[in-house]
Amino acid sequence: MPDRSFIIQSAFVFGTTLTIGVLTEIIYQGLTWWRTRRKEKNQFSKVLFFPDREVACKAHFQTREGCSHVNCRYSHKDTSLSELYKHLGRAEHSLDVCVFVICCKDLADILIQLHKQGKMVRIITDDEQMEMPGSQIWRFRKEGISVRTDHSSFFMHHKFVIVDKKILINGSFNWTRIAITGNQENLLITNNPDFVVAYQKEFEKLWKEFDPRNFNKSDLHRRKNQPPNSSTASWD
Amino acid sequence: MPDRSFIIQSAFVFGTTLTIGVLTEIIYQGLTWWRTRRKEKNQFSKVLFFPDREVACKAHFQTREGCSHVNCRYSHKDTSLSELYKHLGRAEHSLDVCVFVICCKDLADILIQLHKQGKMVRIITDDEQMEMPGSQIWRFRKEGISVRTDHSSFFMHHKFVIVDKKILINGSFNWTRIAITGNQENLLITNNPDFVVAYQKEFEKLWKEFDPRNFNKSDLHRRKNQPPNSSTASWD
Numbered sequence: 001m002p003d004r005s006f007i008i009q010s011a012f013v014f015g016t017t018l019t020i021g022v023l024t025e026i027i028y029q030g031l032t033w034w035r036t037r038r039k040e041k042n043q044f045s046k047v048l049f050f051p052d053r054e055v056a057c058k059a060h061f062q063t064r065e066g067c068s069h070v071n072c073r074y075s076h077k078d079t080s081l082s083e084l085y086k087h088l089g090r091a092e093h094s095l096d097v098c099v100f101v102i103c104c105k106d107l108a109d110i111l112i113q114l115h116k117q118g119k120m121v122r123i124i125t126d127d128e129q130m131e132m133p134g135s136q137i138w139r140f141r142k143e144g145i146s147v148r149t150d151h152s153s154f155f156m157h158h159k160f161v162i163v164d165k166k167i168l169i170n171g172s173f174n175w176t177r178i179a180i181t182g183n184q185e186n187l188l189i190t191n192n193p194d195f196v197v198a199y200q201k202e203f204e205k206l207w208k209e210f211d212p213r214n215f216n217k218s219d220l221h222r223r224k225n226q227p228p229n230s231s232t233a234s235w236d
Numbered sequence: 237m238p239d240r241s242f243i244i245q246s247a248f249v250f251g252t253t254l255t256i257g258v259l260t261e262i263i264y265q266g267l268t269w270w271r272t273r274r275k276e277k278n279q280f281s282k283v284l285f286f287p288d289r290e291v292a293c294k295a296h297f298q299t300r301e302g303c304s305h306v307n308c309r310y311s312h313k314d315t316s317l318s319e320l321y322k323h324l325g326r327a328e329h330s331l332d333v334c335v336f337v338i339c340c341k342d343l344a345d346i347l348i349q350l351h352k353q354g355k356m357v358r359i360i361t362d363d364e365q366m367e368m369p370g371s372q373i374w375r376f377r378k379e380g381i382s383v384r385t386d387h388s389s390f391f392m393h394h395k396f397v398i399v400d401k402k403i404l405i406n407g408s409f410n411w412t413r414i415a416i417t418g419n420q421e422n423l424l425i426t427n428n429p430d431f432v433v434a435y436q437k438e439f440e441k442l443w444k445e446f447d448p449r450n451f452n453k454s455d456l457h458r459r460k461n462q463p464p465n466s467s468t469a470s471w472d
Contacts, residue, residue, distance in 0.1 A: 006245060013246045017253040025261075047434040051390070100408070154287070154418035157408045170407065170424060172336070172393045182390035184442065188406060188424070188431060195424060198283040206420065 043191065048080035050173065050185035056082035058106045062089055062113075080187070081180050085110065087163060087189060094120040096162040096203045100155060101129045101174040108136035108175070115145050123147040124206050126156040136175075148210035156206075160199055168196045279427065284316035286409065286421035292318035294342045298325055298349075316423070317416050321346065323405060323425060324397070330356040332398040332439045336391060337365045337410040344372035344411070351381050359383045360442050362392040372411075384446035392442075396435055404432045 057074035060067040061082045067074075075082070088095065088110045095114055102108060102125055115121045123140055127149035130137040140147050150156040160170040171187040179185050190196070293310035296303040297318045303310075311318070324331065324346045331350055338344060338361055351357045359376055363385035366373040376383050386392040396406040407423040415421050426432070 006242075009242060010245060010249045013249045014253055017250055017257075021253070021257045045428060045430040047431060049438055150420065154414065155420065157415070157419040157421050159408050160422065170422070172395050172408065178390065179393070183393040184386065184391065185393050186396065186406070186435070186438070190431075192281060192428075194281040195283060195426075199422070202285050202422070 046189040048187040052079040061085045098124040098158045103134040104175045282425040284423040288315040297321045327399045334360040334394045339370040340411045
């Protein structure tokens with residue numbers, strides 16, 4: 001039978017080792033929890049639905065000074081549009097816009113403001129929609145913002161934006177007034193790299209494909225007059 | 237100075253405790269890794285871009301027997317459309333479709349097939365687009381599938397689908413032939429509950445709002461003739 005001092009000594013060594021083990025585990029688990037939390041905090045997903053009941057005040061949400069009107073007719077409360085304003089306005093380096101119709105002056109103003117601040121703004125849009133009344137494309141070109149179009153009778157029908165190559169905004173939402181306060185529309189905002197990387201790749205592909213140097217006048221004429229689906233089997 | 241036997245005994249107790257600790261940690265970390273991996277495996281995200289270069293063969297991707305044509309004109313290779321076929325066809329319980337334009341016969345066939353298999357198919361679409369040539373809405377109604385529309389001069393412009401209340405398919409893609417082989421279009425597929433729950437909630441909201449019992453003839457007439465944005469401040 002082991003003597004008393006041996007039991008005490010063993011218990012002491014066992015206790016010390018166990019305490020060190022438990023403390024190390026607590027520290028490790030604490031660090032893991034903090035890292036997971038930070039990661040989760042960095043994972044960002046938001047959904048916006050339209051129509052808004054009221055039109056958000058651009059000055060209130062988009063300028064440092066805020067709105068100076070005492071009886072402002074526009075909304076100072078959060079709306080889907082004000083959320084969109086915030087996300088676009090937060091761009092620190094670049095904004096890649098790939099949207100079918102851009103007619104909303106207030107949203108166009110944000111792009112022009114970012115461009116004037118030296119941020120890289122690139123726009124891809126549909127060539128036929130660009131000719132529609134109210135289109136803001138001519139303003140962009142006048143301001144020196146790069147705009148590329150599809151030169152095709154088909155639609156460049158995407159409606160997505162990538163902020164700083166990190167945040168994707170995508171959905172059914174064209175940049176028109178009717179989309180803000182009339183239609184049923186949605187926008188999904190995410191920084192999930194699975195999505196951001198794929199859409200950025202698509203943007204770069206189209207940006208290259210729609211380089212004006214790729215089109216000459218006869219090419220443009222041919223493409224404009226090409227019947228839909230001529231290269232594929234007919235179906236239905 | 238402690239005697240030799242004490243050192244040996246202490247080392248033995250220390251070693252045993254350490255071994256138990258290390259083994260426990262290895263088992264714990266293994267379990268954590270397995271759980272994370274299973275969770276990641278369950279997290280699903282996919283992106284589809286159109287136009288497809290070829291039209292996917294519906295028989296090949298959508299029927300158990302497969303395609304019986306020796307020289308089939310359609311594609312048996314994976315395309316964006318074949319991926320969409322797969323995701324829609326995988327519905328086990330329900331399919332909630334909220335799409336602006338539904339003119340593509342092949343995609344409509346899948347909904348009718350699911351309905352005939354006893355799965356719950358609900359469709360929300362735009363009332364004006366429903367009247368367009370090629371619209372499949374009348375076929376759905378003939379087959380007994382529930383369809384609800386907005387009864388408004390504004391657009392029900394969403395283009396999203398929810399499969400089994402678990403997977404969201406959302407983007408710029410209307411269900412038309414031109415969207416498949418002509419236009420630049422995108423679809424984002426995800427089972428992220430942050431997105432699925434929000435879109436499901438929107439679907440249920442619109443399903444309730446567009447209940448035919450909410451509309452009477454005079455109401456319908458009024459809404460059809462309501463000028464856009466009449467309830468909001470004018471802007472721009």
